Each structure stands twice: as structure tokens, then as C-alpha cells.
Amino acid sequence: MDEDRQQVILHTMLACIWIMYAIRKMFFDMFSVAACDTKYIHDRSYTLDFHKKRRRLREMVYGSDITCFNQTRMYRTTFFRLCSMLETIGGLKPTRHMLVDEQVAIFLHVLAHHMKNRVIQFEFGRSGETISQYFKIVLKAVVRLQGELFKTPEPILEDSVDERWKWFKGCLGALDGTHIRIQVPAEIKGRYRNRKGDITTNVLGVCSQNGEFIFIFPGWEGSAADSRVLRDAIARPNGFKVSQGNYYLVDAGYTNCEGFLAPYRGQRYHLSEWRNGRHPESPQECFNMRHSSARNVIERAFGILKMRWAILRSPSYYPIRTQNRYIVACCLLHNLIMRDNMDDPIVAEFDSIDQPNLQEDNNPILTMEPSNAWGAFRENMANEMFHAFRARRSSR
Known part of the structure; x- marks a missing residue:
């Protein structure tokens, strides 16, 4: 009888010890969580x-x-x-x-x-x-998140006072191609080799006036011409669309046609050519200077994108489809960061470096053919810019 009583007492003491240990552990865990810096801890x-x-x-x-x-x-x-x-x-x-x-x-x-x-x-x-x-x-x-993060294009209004964009009424932004190095199987490397000898994919990028991406189209081989990539993008049923009456700024590698305003060929164009006090001497040069200043937004967007995401600066070993997907993902995240981070160190660092020349519509533009009407549109715009430029200089 005494032995049974001793066992009961022993078991009771062990149970009490375990209960005290559990209570101690619970209070310790609660204290540990409370001691964390919860200033930025979300409630999700x-x-x-x-x-x-x-x-x-x-x-x-x-x-x-x-x-x-x-x-x-x-x-x-x-x-x-x-x-x-x-x-x-x-x-x-x-x-x-x-x-x-x-x-x-x-x-x-x-x-x-x-x-x-x-x-x-x-x-x-x-x-x-x-x-x-x-x-x-x-x-x-x-x-x-494409529907949420891709920028909806907005045209330049008639009353715009932005010195860089006010000349391009109805313009939605700028577009260009950029090459991103990737890894591909040995048997198709020839198709992906660009003119510099690198294995790349030619990515079409379209951005708004503030540098947010509107459309991104990766996947074409590095050997493909920029104009060919654009033609394929606008020919696809769910591809790139340009509404009637609007247009994007493009470089001289593209056709000057409805929806795509290109600079004059054979004239000074890049911003570096207008330094050291040089001024345009014809309507064509004045147009090219204004055009280069505005279209530089897409070069800047590509530069910031590659500076932010190191995976875009060197080839990875993911399958081609995955590589194309993370290019799109990087552009989407770029837009999110541009909207949220007003003081972005990456943007400040990029701007401090002397850079080298770097929506569904009812009646979208489906072809890229030059026309006299579009050529006259560019000519009238160039003359207007040049007359305003000369008037401003003469008034000083």
C-alpha cells in the first residue's frame, strides 16, 4: 500500500514538473515574439x-x-x-x-x-x-500580375507643358529592343547569336513617358532585327496594340509609319551630338534633337532594369521558357518599385552615370507600312519645332 502511494506521489510530481515546463516555454515564446521589432510587421x-x-x-x-x-x-x-x-x-x-x-x-x-x-x-x-x-x-x-502592374498608356495632351514631350501630341511613349544574354542548347545557338557574337534574346520593350513598362515581348532570337520583332508583336491576336490617332517614338531601325514615329536618317540624332553648344541648323535636325530627348526614356528604363536585376546581366541555366518569364517578371517588379519607391537608390545611381547612347482598342494599327500622309505629319512637326526653336533663340 505504501509503495502504491509513493508511485502516485511520484507520478503527480512528474506531471507537475511537465506542466511547469510547458508554462515556462509558453511565456518564453511570448516574450521572444514581443521582443522582436514589430514596427514593420504586417498583420497578415x-x-x-x-x-x-x-x-x-x-x-x-x-x-x-x-x-x-x-x-x-x-x-x-x-x-x-x-x-x-x-x-x-x-x-x-x-x-x-x-x-x-x-x-x-x-x-x-x-x-x-x-x-x-x-x-x-x-x-x-x-x-x-x-x-x-x-x-x-x-x-x-x-x-x-500583368493586368495589375503593366502601365496603361496615356497620350500626351494638347495642353502639355512638359518641355520634353509637349511637341509630341498624342504620343503614348517610346519603344525599342534590347538584348539579354541567355543560355540555349548548342544546336540552336547560331540563331541566338547577335551581331556582336553574344547569345541573346531580342526583347521588345515599350514604356510610358515616366519609364514604366507598357508591354514587354521576349523570346525572339538575338539574330532577329528589331523591326521584325515589332511586326510579330503587333500581328499577334493578343500582342502589342497601338490605337488609331496615337503613336510611339522609335529609333531609325524601325519604319516611319502610322503609329511609329522615327527620326530622320542621315541627320544628327543622339544627345551626345548636341553637347558643347551645338545647335540644330534645319527642321530635320531640330526634330531629331527633340525626338532623341524624349525617346531616351526607353533607354533609361532598360538601363535601370538591368542595373536593378543582376539576373538580366548574365545568362542563367534555366530553360528558355523560364528565362523569358523572368524577363517579364523583372519588368513588372520594375513598375511596382517605380510607383512605390520615390527615393530609389538604383535610379539615383543610374542618373549619376554618364550613359552612352543607349490596351485593347477597337481599331488598332495592324500594319507597318510607310505613307505620304505619315511623312507629311513628321515634316510638319519638324517645321513647327524648328520655327519655335529659332524664335526662342532670337528673343534672347
Whole structure:
């Protein structure tokens, strides 16, 4: 009887010890969470912080705006907004093993720094298969944001006072092609080799007057001419559309035709040619000077894009389809960052460098054929610019 009583007492004491340990652990966990810097912690589930493997994420994203920008190329508020959009619009979901914010952080880190898979494994404490899997999942979710993040084109109004754009009434922006280095199978490398000998894809980019992308069309081989890529883009049923009465600025590599206003060939054009006090001496030169100043927005957009995302500066080992998708994703993220980050260090750094010459409509333009009417439109615009230029100089 005494032995049974001793066993009951012993079991009761052990139970009390376990209960005290559980209570102690609960209070310790509550204190640990409360001690974290919650100033920028969002109230959504994907920012709750209870896993040891998320320590690196706390340091990378939630530590400060500086570390968040250095690692993901965006500030914390923009990061939170992106996570929310990917959940509500892109269909990105948390899993048993990884919450949404860590999935997005891994994806942005790969784009921003273009590190090898084994380096990302060490950074986040995840396996290589997990890194690869979630990169593709987030990539698909980001591409689904096209309707939300691509800029809706807006024409220059008659009463515009912008010195760079006021001459181009009805203009929607500028477009050009850029080459991005990629990896392709050996048997098709010849088609992707551009005139400089690099293996690239020729990407058509269209941007608005403030440098946000309206349309992006990757996938063509590097050997393809810019005009051929544009013709294919406007010929596709769901491709690039230009509404009647509006147009985009293009360089001399494209045809001067309805919807696409090109400079005069054989005349001074690039901005570097107008330095050191040189002035236009004819309507054609004046037009080219104004045209170059406005169309430079697409060169600037491409420059900032490649400076922000290191994955666009060197070829990756993803399949061609994945490479084309992350090019689109980089442009979408570029637009989001341009809208949210007023003080963007990447933009400031790009502008400090002396750069070299760098919507569905009812009646869209479907062909690219020169016409006398469009040539006269450009000629009248050139004469108007030159007369205004001479009048301003004579009044000084």
C-alpha cells in the first residue's frame, strides 16, 4: 500500500514538473515574439515569425529598409504590398514548410543577385530542390500580375507643358529592343547569336513617358532585327496594340509609319551630338534633337532594369521558357518599385552615370507600312519645332 502511494506521489510530481515546463516555454515564446521589432510587421499570416529557419529572413527583410533594399531591391512597404498582391491576385499560398514572405524573398534574392543555387541554400537554410521549386511557383504568380502592374498608356495632351514631350501630341511613349544574354542548347545557338557574337534574346520593350513598362515581348532570337520583332508583336491576336490617332517614338531601325514615329536618317540624332553648344541648323535636325530627348526614356528604363536585376546581366541555366518569364517578371517588379519607391537608390545611381547612347482598342494599327500622309505629319512637326526653336533663340 505504501509503495502504491509513493508511485502516485511520484507520478503527480512528474506531471507537475511537465506542466511547469510547458508554462515556462509558453511565456518564453511570448516574450521572444514581443521582443522582436514589430514596427514593420504586417498583420497578415505570412509575417508571423515562429520558425528557426526564418531567422535569416528576419535579418534580411524585417531588420531595416536598407538591408531589405540591398537584398530584395525594394523597401519593406513595397515588399509587403507585393506579398499581398501575390496572395490575392497571383494565387500564391503558404505551405506547411514555407510561408509566402519567405517564398517571395528567395525569388527576389535570386533576381537581384543571380547567385548559384548552392549559395541560396546556405543563405536560407533550404535544400536546392526547395529553392528551385519555389522560384518557379513565385515566378508564375508574378507573371499573373500583368493586368495589375503593366502601365496603361496615356497620350500626351494638347495642353502639355512638359518641355520634353509637349511637341509630341498624342504620343503614348517610346519603344525599342534590347538584348539579354541567355543560355540555349548548342544546336540552336547560331540563331541566338547577335551581331556582336553574344547569345541573346531580342526583347521588345515599350514604356510610358515616366519609364514604366507598357508591354514587354521576349523570346525572339538575338539574330532577329528589331523591326521584325515589332511586326510579330503587333500581328499577334493578343500582342502589342497601338490605337488609331496615337503613336510611339522609335529609333531609325524601325519604319516611319502610322503609329511609329522615327527620326530622320542621315541627320544628327543622339544627345551626345548636341553637347558643347551645338545647335540644330534645319527642321530635320531640330526634330531629331527633340525626338532623341524624349525617346531616351526607353533607354533609361532598360538601363535601370538591368542595373536593378543582376539576373538580366548574365545568362542563367534555366530553360528558355523560364528565362523569358523572368524577363517579364523583372519588368513588372520594375513598375511596382517605380510607383512605390520615390527615393530609389538604383535610379539615383543610374542618373549619376554618364550613359552612352543607349490596351485593347477597337481599331488598332495592324500594319507597318510607310505613307505620304505619315511623312507629311513628321515634316510638319519638324517645321513647327524648328520655327519655335529659332524664335526662342532670337528673343534672347
